[in-house]
Every structure is written in structure tokens, then in C-alpha cells.
Amino acid sequence: MSEDTKTPAGLRESATFDRNTMHEIRRAADTGIYDIRGFGAKRKLPHFDDLLFLGASMSRYPLEGYREKCNTSVTLGTRFAKKPIELDIPVTIAGMSFGALSANAKEALGRGASIMGTSTTTGDGGMTPEERGQSKKLVYQYLPSRYGMNPDDLRKADAIEVVLGQGAKPGGGGMLLGQKITDRIAQMRTLPKGVDQRSACRHPDWTGPDDLAIKILELREITDWQVPIYIKVGATRTYYDVKLAVKAGADVIVVDGMQGGTAATQDVFIEHVGIPTLAAIPQAVQALQEMGMHRKVQLIVSGGIRNGADVAKCMALGADAVAIGTAALVALGCNHPKYDDEFKKIGSAAGYYDDYQEGKDPAGISTQDPELSKRLDPVEAGRRLANYLNVLTLEAQTLARACGKNDLRNLEPEDLVALTVESAAMARVPLAGTSWVPGQKF
Amino acid sequence: MKTVNLSEVSIRELNQALHDQKAQCTEETWTVLEPKGQHNIACGLDQTLSVDIHGHAGYYCAGMNQKANVTIHGNAGQGVAENMMSGVVRVKGDASQSAGATAHGGLLVVEGNAGARCGISMKGVDIVVKGDVGHMSCFMGQAGNLVVCGDAGDALGDSLYEVKIYVKGSVKSLGADCIEKEMRSEHLAELTDLLKRAGIDEDPTQFKRYGSARGLYNFKVDNASAY
Numbered sequence A: 001m002s003e004d005t006k007t008p009a010g011l012r013e014s015a016t017f018d019r020n021t022m023h024e025i026r027r028a029a030d031t032g033i034y035d036i037r038g039f040g041a042k043r044k045l046p047h048f049d050d051l052l053f054l055g056a057s058m059s060r061y062p063l064e065g066y067r068e069k070c071n072t073s074v075t076l077g078t079r080f081a082k083k084p085i086e087l088d089i090p091v092t093i094a095g096m097s098f099g100a101l102s103a104n105a106k107e108a109l110g111r112g113a114s115i116m117g118t119s120t121t122t123g124d125g126g127m128t129p130e131e132r133g134q135s136k137k138l139v140y141q142y143l144p145s146r147y148g149m150n151p152d153d154l155r156k157a158d159a160i161e162v163v164l165g166q167g168a169k170p171g172g173g174g175m176l177l178g179q180k181i182t183d184r185i186a187q188m189r190t191l192p193k194g195v196d197q198r199s200a201c202r203h204p205d206w207t208g209p210d211d212l213a214i215k216i217l218e219l220r221e222i223t224d225w226q227v228p229i230y231i232k233v234g235a236t237r238t239y240y241d242v243k244l245a246v247k248a249g250a251d252v253i254v255v256d257g258m259q260g261g262t263a264a265t266q267d268v269f270i271e272h273v274g275i276p277t278l279a280a281i282p283q284a285v286q287a288l289q290e291m292g293m294h295r296k297v298q299l300i301v302s303g304g305i306r307n308g309a310d311v312a313k314c315m316a317l318g319a320d321a322v323a324i325g326t327a328a329l330v331a332l333g334c335n336h337p338k339y340d341d342e343f344k345k346i347g348s349a350a351g352y353y354d355d356y357q358e359g360k361d362p363a364g365i366s367t368q369d370p371e372l373s374k375r376l377d378p379v380e381a382g383r384r385l386a387n388y389l390n391v392l393t394l395e396a397q398t399l400a401r402a403c404g405k406n407d408l409r410n411l412e413p414e415d416l417v418a419l420t421v422e423s424a425a426m427a428r429v430p431l432a433g434t435s436w437v438p439g440q441k442f
Numbered sequence B: 001m002k003t004v005n006l007s008e009v010s011i012r013e014l015n016q017a018l019h020d021q022k023a024q025c026t027e028e029t030w031t032v033l034e035p036k037g038q039h040n041i042a043c044g045l046d047q048t049l050s051v052d053i054h055g056h057a058g059y060y061c062a063g064m065n066q067k068a069n070v071t072i073h074g075n076a077g078q079g080v081a082e083n084m085m086s087g088v089v090r091v092k093g094d095a096s097q098s099a100g101a102t103a104h105g106g107l108l109v110v111e112g113n114a115g116a117r118c119g120i121s122m123k124g125v126d127i128v129v130k131g132d133v134g135h136m137s138c139f140m141g142q143a144g145n146l147v148v149c150g151d152a153g154d155a156l157g158d159s160l161y162e163v164k165i166y167v168k169g170s171v172k173s174l175g176a177d178c179i180e181k182e183m184r185s186e187h188l189a190e191l192t193d194l195l196k197r198a199g200i201d202e203d204p205t206q207f208k209r210y211g212s213a214r215g216l217y218n219f220k221v222d223n224a225s226a227y
């Protein structure tokens, strides 16, 4: 435990009632309403840092960095779609709505993704022309709210993602508070300006997996079976959800772990619902393998992915690709220290800012304020995102080559060990230095 | 006129033929026979076609319709005319739940009864039901008009935004934030027009109007029980 040097000795902070807990009790007592915020779960969870790669040595043959090829491309949607999506790198940009994010931020995401030959995704609020124009490959989300949903945009999409849930709030709907409902957003969503908008948590015209199968067929009919259809679920009962998603006819399944970011959700929801990304992947892969569908129905994993090691670990556990939200926003400039003074003025600090719902983001990303939005240059921010995506790819390749793999998708659980008993049990890989996979074999 | 028998032709073939009319319209009038409750009949149309379906249709018939005039001479399954943008969809029989869900425009007429959640999340469509509607109808309705000539089930218009609801018969219960509102002359005129467009002979003065109290538009501590 690190020594707290700021508090005088003898003053002992309670581990149960720590300062954040007490602050929240006072906030609740002051306002009478739950805390709503953006960002993902902030509590410490078993995560990819708890895993390590076993590089090649005597028993495995490594590949030469820089010289020997290590493929990063991946094709998504090979099951039913006439036009599967070909990505140059296995890192995609997750769905984030125009509304939550400024038009400039959405454009920057499209630009960055397109430079690197990967896809970006719309969000709860429909497709904007800026985003479509700047995204070579755009995935169109089909959400319970159906804001802005229309068949013309549906046919412009390169893939359709039916959203059942998000890792930050499995079982919850969206929120967009009045501050962010400008004229344009109100019009796109057919809502009165300035309302605190709650989007539905359930789809309005189907209830269970059998209905969903028919819904997916409808979407395929409307788009003449051209584009892949994804199903996105928040990680909870992942094993069963993935089986049902395959049965319902998904081409691609997106599993979003509880660390996944959000634009606005109750804090209690973000921190207490869902399972960590690490725990969800083996469940999803097991379900696919049991159905003989691993690699046939592709698996995209998201929730807390930050670097190339996280990407490589997801893929070693069996994912075909990953999606990033928060990290992409940070690459654009979210929470940047250069705005620290301004963050302080709104009661936050660079690196801590999570009040995306308020629309006052000094970095011009999670806002609809025209003055703040102008601070984000979509071309420059897009370039930054492309650089970052490039680093993720190079790092993942470095690790794959060290394990002797000439394709990121050849990484396997056998290449991994865990540092803690928890992560070994969740990821279903042995505790480092042992052959012990808790719950499986001794 | 082109006749397609669904016991001989697949849904895919029918829909593709109808979609092909968008680029070049070679046939405006279509008759569909023996639908036998199959799903996704005539969804995603985008041309001024006239499609008559003789028999019962399954889920999502005429889903996301644009411009076309689709008549189902029978009952319709879940989500008929869901997310319609424009055109007219008419169900001669009864419609199952979520009729006209999230539809943005056009006119949906149900000459029989409609099940639960009729007009859920509607975004601008006009829906006229000659019979009754089930529970949770117009839940989170955003824009457009819902006319019910019979009775409405429980929780009508729960969490309503700006839809205008007109009901002639009884309302079992109103949902959160839905209230009865004054029927002014402009509403009578609008209702008269809706009934006329739907081809339904009812006296508009016999209807009551319901709408949003707009009390849930912004988060307030006092509304905690409604969240």
C-alpha cells in the first residue's frame, strides 16, 4: 500500500467510508437525485494488465520484428452478408452518438478511422452527413430509441449494429440531458428542444430472441442482404447471450464489458452492473466454439481497451477485433492537461473529467456548444486518432511476433498466463508459473 | 397488374422485385396471394406502388415503408408499418402489438383492433384505429397523431412527448404524465381531416383529446416516483 504523505499520521481514513463515499452521501443529501455521469467504471477490476504473454524461446520460434509479416487485417460479416467489411486493422471505433459528441468530434473519428482503414460507428441519434462523408466504413446502430432511424441511411451503411445493451449499463437506456439538445439534435431525434431525454432500454417492436431473428431478417430484406448485421450486448450472461445472438442470425457479435464508456448514465449503474471485459471474452468464445461458429461469426470485444497489449490479449483470448470508445476520445484530446484551468472552473480536473452529460467539455468533444466545439479541429484530431490506432497496431504486432505469430488472429490463450488468481479464473488461463487454471484443472 | 403467389415465390424474391421498382418503375399495381402469415412481406418499399396482400401477414409487414400504398386484406402481425416514413398502410383486419412503432410519417389505418403498444415511440406518423388499442399504446410517443375510435387499454400515452391522442371510447388508465386536454377548434379540424383521410365515418365531436403534461421533460426530484 502506498504511503499517504499528505494526511497527518493519526488521522485514519476509513476504507469503508472513504472520502469519495462520504462525498457521494453529501451530494445525495443535497440534491435528492442520483448522480449521472459519463466515462466508464472507475473502480479497480481484474483487467488485461493482469495477463502476460509467454514470448517464444526454446519451444517456440519468434518472428523478426519489422521484417517478417504479421497480418492485421480482418473480414467481418462473412456469414450472410453479400458485402462483408474488410478492415486493415482489428481496432474499430465504437458507437458514440452525435448528441453526446460534437459534430467535429464525430467527423474526427471518421477521419482517423478512415486513414487507418477501419470502421467507425454511429450512435443513439442517427447518422450525420459529416460522419458518413468522412467515414469510409460506417456501421449504423439500430437502437431501442430509433432516433433518426430511416431506410435511406440504413442503405447507406456498411454494416448494421443492433444494440441490445452497453457494458456501462446493461439493461439501461440512454440519456441526453437538455443542455445538449440543440435545435439540430432535437430535429434529428424528433424531440422538443431542451428536454432531458431518456431513450428506451427495450426495443419497441420485438421482445425476445425469437422475435429478434425475424427483426434481423427484416433488416436484411430492407437492405437486400448486402451488409453484415452485428448484435451488440453488454457483458452479463455472455455465454447465453452469444448463443442466442448466433441463433438470431448475427453475422458479428459485439461484447462490451462493464468498463466500457458511456455518455451519460447513473453512477450506480456504471459501477454495479455487468461483468469485466476479461471475464466476458472466454464465455463468448466458448459459446461460439460449442456452436462451431468461432471465426465464422466474428467477435468484437470492447470495454477498457487502451493499448496494443490489450488488443493482443483480447485477440489471444479469441476475439476477431476490438472496439474503442474512451481511448479514441482521449486520443482526440478529451481530458487533455492543456485545459486543466478550465476543467477546474467547472469543478473537475484534467484526467478526472466525466461530466459528459453537462455539455461543457473544454476540449470541445462531449459538447454541443458551438464555441467549445470549434476548439476541436477535425482534421488534426483525426490525424491524432490515426497515429494512436497505428501505435495500437504496431504494439499488438510486436507481441504477436514475439509469440511467433504471423497473424494477430493466430494468438491463442496458450500464449497467456495470469498474474492473479481472479484473472486466471476469469480469463481461463494458468496462473503464471503454474499449470493451474482455477475452476478447471490442477 | 402483377400477381405474386407466395406459395410459389419466396419473400426474398417478392421484396427484391418490389425494391427493383425504385430504380425503374415498370409495374405500379401488385397483388400478393397466399401470404399465410409469413414475415417481412413488402418491407423497405420506396416507390409509389399499390400493393394488395390478400390474407394474413406476419411480423413487420410494410416495415419502413416509403411512398407505397399497402393494404392487408386480413390481419397483420407484430410491428406492421414499423418505422414507416411515408405512404399509406391499411390493415383490413386486426393488427398485433407495436403497430406503427417508431414510424416517422405516412398514414396507418387499422380497421379492426390493434394490440398492445400501438404507436410506441411514434415519431410523426398518423395512426387511425377503428376499433380498440391495447395497453401501453403510444408509450414514449414523440410526434404525430393517434386516433382510437374504440377503447384504449391501460397506461395510454405513458411518458408521452408531443403526440396528440384522440379517443372516442373509454381509456382504462392514463400512463405517467399523460393527461386529458381541451379539444379546441384546431384539434377538431385536424381530427376531422384524419378520419376523412382514413375513410372512417365517425363524429369528431365525440372524441376526447389526450397529450403530455410535459411534467417529465426535465429531471426533478419531485418526479422521483415516475422514473
Ligand SMILES: Cc1cc2nc3c(=O)[nH]c(=O)nc-3n(C[C@H](O)[C@H](O)[C@H](O)COP(=O)(O)O)c2cc1C
Pocket: A038, A039, A040, A094, A095, A096, A097, A100, A101, A122, A123, A124, A125, A141, A163, A165, A166, A167, A232, A256, A259, A260, A261, A262, A263, A302, A303, A304, A305, A323, A324, A325, A326, A327, A356, A366
Ligand atoms: C461518449 C460516449 C457515447 C457513447 N454512445 C453510445 C451509443 O450511442 N450507443 C452505443 O451502443 N454505445 C455508446 N457508447 C459505448 C461505446 O460504444 C463502447 O461500447 C464503449 O465506449 C467501449 O468502452 P471503452 O470506452 O472503454 O473503449 C458510448 C460511449 C461513450 C464514451
